[in-house]
Amino acid sequence: MLQNLFPNADWAEIWKAIIDTLYMTAISVVATFILGIILGLLLFVTAKGNMFENVVIYKCVSAIVNIFRSIPFIILIILLIPFTMIIVGTMLGSTAALPALIIGSAPFYARLVEIALREIDKGVIEAAQAMGANKWQIIWKVLLPESMPALVSGITVTSIALVGFTAMAGAIGAGGLGTLAYMDGYQRGNRDVTLLSTIFILIIVFILQIIGDYMTKRLDKR
Amino acid sequence: MIKLKGIKKFYKTKTGLVNALNGIDLEVNKGDIFGVIGYSGAGKSTLIRLINMLEKPSEGRINVDGSEMSTLSKKALRDARKQIGMIFQHFNLLWSRNVKDNIAFPLEIAGVPKRERERKVKELIHLVGLEGRESAYPSQLSGGQKQRVGIARALANDPKVLLCDEATSALDPKTTEAILDLLVDINQKLGLTIILITHEMHVIKKICHQVAVIDNGIIVEEGEVLDVFRSPQMAITKDFVKQVTSDSESEEAVKLIKQTYPSATIARLTFAGEAANRPVISELLKQEAIDVNLLEGNLSQTQRGALGTLTLLLDGEAPKVKDAITFVENQGVVVEVIQHASEPVS
Numbered sequence: 377m378l379q380n381l382f383p384n385a386d387w388a389e390i391w392k393a394i395i396d397t398l399y400m401t402a403i404s405v406v407a408t409f410i411l412g413i414i415l416g417l418l419l420f421v422t423a424k425g426n427m428f429e430n431v432v433i434y435k436c437v438s439a440i441v442n443i444f445r446s447i448p449f450i451i452l453i454i455l456l457i458p459f460t461m462i463i464v465g466t467m468l469g470s471t472a473a474l475p476a477l478i479i480g481s482a483p484f485y486a487r488l489v490e491i492a493l494r495e496i497d498k499g500v501i502e503a504a505q506a507m508g509a510n511k512w513q514i515i516w517k518v519l520l521p522e523s524m525p526a527l528v529s530g531i532t533v534t535s536i537a538l539v540g541f542t543a544m545a546g547a548i549g550a551g552g553l554g555t556l557a558y559m560d561g562y563q564r565g566n567r568d569v570t571l572l573s574t575i576f577i578l579i580i581v582f583i584l585q586i587i588g589d590y591m592t593k594r595l596d597k598r
Numbered sequence: 599m600i601k602l603k604g605i606k607k608f609y610k611t612k613t614g615l616v617n618a619l620n621g622i623d624l625e626v627n628k629g630d631i632f633g634v635i636g637y638s639g640a641g642k643s644t645l646i647r648l649i650n651m652l653e654k655p656s657e658g659r660i661n662v663d664g665s666e667m668s669t670l671s672k673k674a675l676r677d678a679r680k681q682i683g684m685i686f687q688h689f690n691l692l693w694s695r696n697v698k699d700n701i702a703f704p705l706e707i708a709g710v711p712k713r714e715r716e717r718k719v720k721e722l723i724h725l726v727g728l729e730g731r732e733s734a735y736p737s738q739l740s741g742g743q744k745q746r747v748g749i750a751r752a753l754a755n756d757p758k759v760l761l762c763d764e765a766t767s768a769l770d771p772k773t774t775e776a777i778l779d780l781l782v783d784i785n786q787k788l789g790l791t792i793i794l795i796t797h798e799m800h801v802i803k804k805i806c807h808q809v810a811v812i813d814n815g816i817i818v819e820e821g822e823v824l825d826v827f828r829s830p831q832m833a834i835t836k837d838f839v840k841q842v843t844s845d846s847e848s849e850e851a852v853k854l855i856k857q858t859y860p861s862a863t864i865a866r867l868t869f870a871g872e873a874a875n876r877p878v879i880s881e882l883l884k885q886e887a888i889d890v891n892l893l894e895g896n897l898s899q900t901q902r903g904a905l906g907t908l909t910l911l912l913d914g915e916a917p918k919v920k921d922a923i924t925f926v927e928n929q930g931v932v933v934e935v936i937q938h939a940s941e942p943v944s
């Protein structure tokens with residue numbers, strides 16, 4: 377039956393493409409989560425009136441975040457080619473797409489983190505200070521746990537955007553469902569392959585959304 | 599225990615300097631419950647937040663249990679803060695932690711080992727009466743229960759001082775009473791010094807030993823709660839005292855009586871401590887040949903004895919009425935004549 381519906385599908389190829397897409401998404405989501413939280417925390421704590429108030433650092437980080445957030449992803453990949461060559465050694469394959477994926481999405485996520493942290497009740501931070509908490513304790517025991525549901529729902533949104541980015545990276549040879557849709561589907565005129573790639577991308581997105589919503593709900597005790 | 603000397607606090611704002619505190623001198627003795635009362639914007643929160651240096655004074659010195667707070671290093675200040683518990687109007691609990699873990703939070707911060715933490719949390723849950731709710735999250739608790747968690751948390755590191763910033767202002771009257779009872783209980787059991795700020799005089803009346811009235815960043819009146827209630831000096835203090843000694847309904851009633859009996863004398867008697875327990879009125883009736891009509895009365899307990907007010911209508915010959923007032927005053931009762939007997943027009 378499947379053979380009739382998708383006559384040109386090479387299932388081994390498709391399976392490999394799914395794995396590649398999942399690989400790129402997983403690694404870049406984890407890296408974005410960590411890098412984004414670091415940048416977001418940096419933005420939050422150096423902002424006016426906060427623990428490590430520092431206008432210079434705030435402005436610098438903020439500018440960098442805004443610049444990278446504004447560059448269209450497809451252009452960012454090209455701009456980062458020299459950088460990728462240095463750290464990965466090649467421009468082809470899934471691993472080569474990772475630097476661009478991470479640098480493209482971490483600034484976006486950093487802003488979401490900053491917003492999530494700003495939502496925390498100032499009174500709770502103050503209560504921790506009144507108990508004699510130091511700054512690291514405030515970060516680890518107050519800021520991150522109290523904003524965790526928002527951090528998780530933020531990374532859900534970001535990871536869905538990242539699936540889209542992997543497809544774009546696929547068009548220039550990163551592998552995965554994007555490459556499959558473009559090379560095998562579009563360029564060889566196999567519409568069924570393009571359709572199949574789309575279906576699998578949608579399935580991945582739905583699963584990510586479901587997992588994200590479930591975790592957010594579990595974590596949110598408000 | 600706590601000494602504030604020459605405290606001033608300015609805030610720089612876009613529109614200029616705000617003088618939140620204009621020279622505060624204050625001394626709180628060990629084991630006392632010290633109340634600070636004032637209207638909104640008087641500087642109460644600023645004052646209490648200075649004590650644990652959540653706010654730095656612009657001028658002046660703060661000494662808590664022998665340490666000069668503003669000279670402490672950051673590390674020493676953090677250690678000093680572990681000796682000062684604080685509870686808040688809006689509780690400020692971590693919603694991501696359940697009751698147990700909220701109470702354990704300050705213990706974690708102080709680096710107390712897990713087993714010891716668990717023992718202490720159990721003890722505190724018992725102290726504040728939250729058995730059975732250990733695993734509830736703040737969002738599942740009522741306001742009063744949240745404040746109990748706040749109190750348990752504030753007591754976790756066995757502080758010597760407890761700061762209460764409008765601790766009952768977000769609670770209904772019944773819950774307020776329960777929380778105030780708990781504070782008195784803690785004060786007596788643990789010998790804790792408590793400073794609380796409020797804008798409700800009945801909180802002061804119910805649990806404080808000492809009171810300071812703050813207005814526009816200065817303390818305008820200060821003393822033993824009973825003394826302040828017996829004879830408030832400043833207009834603002836009188837207003838606050840009225841909050842608890844008379845309600846608007848009886849004020850209305852007295853006004854009406856004044857119109858009905860324009861020639862009688864109306865006096866408000868304030869009994870405090872000793873005097874409240876003596877049968878002053880029956881002795882008055884035995885001694886003086888006048889008619890006494892009771893218009894309004896009110897009796898309540900403070901931490902240092904009973905406090906009562908009586909509004910009386912005195913009718914009789916002018917000199918006898920005068921004698922009666924002198925007699926009552928000699929019994930240690932404060933008398934305020936609201937209306938003097940007017941000479942009958944002939």
Ligand SMILES: Nc1ncnc2c1ncn2[C@@H]1O[C@H](COP(=O)(O)OP(=O)(O)OP(=O)(O)O)[C@@H](O)[C@H]1O
Nearest residue numbers: 609611616618636637638639640641642643644645
């Ligand atoms: N961070 C701040 N920046 C500027 N002005 C401030 C700041 N905090 C307080 N003030 C000002 O200081 C004065 C005293 O404020 P404070 O909060 O101590 O009053 P309060 O007596 O606690 O009032 P309330 O009963 O409303 O809580 C007010 O005029 C307030 O506007």
Ligand SMILES: [Mg+2]
Nearest residue numbers: 642643644764
């Ligand atoms: Mg206040």
